[in-house]
Amino acid sequence: MTNHQKRLAVPNSWPVERKTDTFTVKADAGPHGESGVPLVILLRDVLEYVDSRKEARYALNHDSVLVNGDAISDEQRPIGMFDILAFVEREEYYRVFPDEGGRLALTPIDEDAAGSRLGKIEEKTTVTGGDFQLTLHDGATVHVDADEADQYSTKDSIVVDNESKEIVAHFTYEEGALVTAVAGQHAGSVGTIDDIDVTLGSGSNTVTIDADDGGFETVEEYVVVIDENFTGDEE
Template sequence: MTKHQKRLAVPKSWPVERKEETYTTKAGAGPHGEDGVPLLIVLRDVLGYVNSKKEARYALDQDSILVNGKTVSDERLPIGMFDILAFREREEYYRVFPDEGGRLSLTPIDADAAGSKLGKIAGKTQVAGGDTQLTLHDGQTLLVDDDADYNTNDSIVVSNDGEEVVAHFTYEEGALVTAVRGAHAGQIGTIDEIQVTPGSAANNVLIEAEDGDDRFETVEEYVVVIDENFTDGDGE
């Protein structure tokens, strides 16, 4: 199977110029589905820390680059929304965040914020033994007590060390959210109204923009609950 991807066919979330060259690196197997951006692209095209795949592999062999608290060795590892990148030698830390237009960008954060990652709850099921299993937007799963009050579309902050839930943000009217896809990707605001649609159609969400001068509408799937410090780089 080819390890190359035509630039014109990459997802809109990838931070690459589509017309500069014919091919780019194809993402390997892992989280985030087809939206995951190969780590090589982040290191080479976004940060400019390497110039080639060979340099990227050398940098990864030094065990100084971490994704969500774990050292990585595969330059094709998919990187996606809300992942945490840490460069220990440089003492630099970034959160992957969608900018306006939906392209993934890197938001600088401090070392404390790099110790945990935000996740949107995409699924909730009961498992043997009475525990509840949560599935997050990137496919990560974790077990929580069966009496924990977590619901689909809520957001949680999970520690990189032991997968401990350190914060919980409820999906409800009045919650601070960001749109991560669609025409309003990257915009932040407060949920004004959740419009429940009968049947299988997606619910709509009316959001008052952060500046208070505008409202926009998007579908529930594109909305992620955050907290007031999330985009400041100071932690969740």
């Protein structure tokens, strides 16, 4: 299996130039599906901390790069929306956040903010014993007790502590909620939900967002509930 990916065919979210070279690094299997960006691309092409995959492997072998609190040794590990990158020796911390146009960008954050990460609930299922499992946008799962499960719904967002893996905050998907668009024409825009228009049948619900630029309308799947700490304005 090839370790290379044609640049012209990479997802729009990848922060790479498409016409400089024919190939770039292919992401390994893992979180975020096809939209996950190989870690080495962020280290080499975005942050310019390394010049090659060899240098990236050396840095990772010293446990100096953490993703969501875990040391990573695979330079092709997929990185995606709302992941937390910590560079221990540099004392630098970043949150992966979509910018205008939907490209993934690195937002500097402080050490306290790097201790947890945001996740959008995509599925809610019952597990053995009667408890519930919440599946997040990147494929990660969180278990909640049966007596707490009613408060969580798909399309809500939760904040998970990177060390304990416990839920430390919960944001409900509803009118008035602060959201960001993560795909589509308005990717990267932030605003509050003004109206949720439920579409009968198999079509997507549409959401009207009140934003500083006058607002916009998009499909429900393209928005994620956040709070002000996730907009990049904290620094």
